[in-house]
Amino acid sequence: MIEIEKVNKWFGSYHALVDISESVGKGEVVVVCGPSGSGKSTLIRTLNRLEPIRSGRILIDCHDIHRPGLDINAFRSRIGFVFQQFNLFPHLDVLGNCTLAPIRLRGLKPAEARERALALLDRVGLVHKAHAYPAELSGGQQQRVAIARALAMQPPLMLFDEPTSALDPEMVGEVLAVMRDLARDGMTMVCVTHEMGFAREVADRVIFMDEGRVLERATPDAFFNSPQHPRAQQFLSDIRSPFAGAPG
């Protein structure tokens, strides 16, 4: 479903992505992890062209997503994207957030879009908040609405860019539960996340990145039990016992 071929990206003189080649099959759940600044968020943002690339190709369903002249809007509407900061539209209520794009871009009648949105809100457990505004919701609720909003476009592929990193710890679980549910339904997903429990339980494959390179790709079991690359070993021991390496 996704083919990444020798992708390079630079921010000025900084080489943010170095010769990345990966592929993600239909129905696969891939978790991308790595220390901050490793390029994992940049990578996922190139997949729907929120970031341009310098060289290489990214094929989604055999279409080169960075080809000039491609109708990028039509493509993006079939790729769900969930942001770290939720980015709900604060001037619209929950239902308005979930129906805006389906009405404008899919030509759904408002009643149809509403029905579809309510079904999705029910799925993420927030149907009772349909008329609330984003400012009235907790972070976890906002992120679940953001997922429902992305799903309302019925995308065959969902991208998650650190969906739980901006949440208070007690709200992480509710968002992961929604994502787990999606994965179980066979959604193709790429998730940048630090939630190793989620990676272990749900992912088909883990990709470890550092300094713009993919250093390791493995099944979750192999990655967590016997990481090969020294940088990955270091990373895993750091996140398991965050105080071990601290001075003093």
Place this chain on the structure above:
Amino acid sequence: MIELIDTYWLFFLVGQYPNGPLGGLSLTLILASLGLVLALPLGLLLGIARVSPFAALRWPVTAVIFVVRGTPLLMVVFWAYFSLPVLTGHKTDQFTTMLVALVVFDAVYLAEIVRAGIKSLPAGQMECARSLGLSWLGAMRLVVLPQALRHMLPSLVNQFVSTIKETSLGYIIGLTEVSFIAAQINTQVFTMPMQVYLILGLTYFTLCFGLSRFAYWLDRRFNRGASIRVAA
């Protein structure tokens, strides 16, 4: 002073009308309202062009904005007065001249307010709207501007108040707006310049104060709406 008002109130309000062209306070009000109504959409377009990702649109607009912003209104009025007839090939009346000058001058300032309003939103809003598949213009219209306009309200009102006061510069090209009429009254009465200009000052003050109070009320209504939403 009562006598002054008693004698000249009609002249002050409408100028020579109906025996001559409409002038005085009415003309000032019409000029200011038309100025606002025309400058706002133009300012909105220029402001959007100023943040647009299309350099071919952004650069010329930015240049125009910098030039006009770096010029006193008086000069823009002169410029309109002398160049409009040359450009259009028609003799331009003072009202149109002043209106064009006001609209160009204010649109430029409004454009900067619009730009600031748009820039004050988190970049994630545009990004997220684009990620759903909306075009840049669609995202601007449906997601960014509805939020930005609400933030801009106080600055917009500020600019509108300025517009009202700026109409007085029509005086120098002989437009018979309220300042011009006041000067004429002053010439005729001759002995009461303080009183004449006090009334003129109070008139401008009332207009501007009224507008800013109205805007304050509008702002509170928006915010009350927001707080009800949060409480619900």
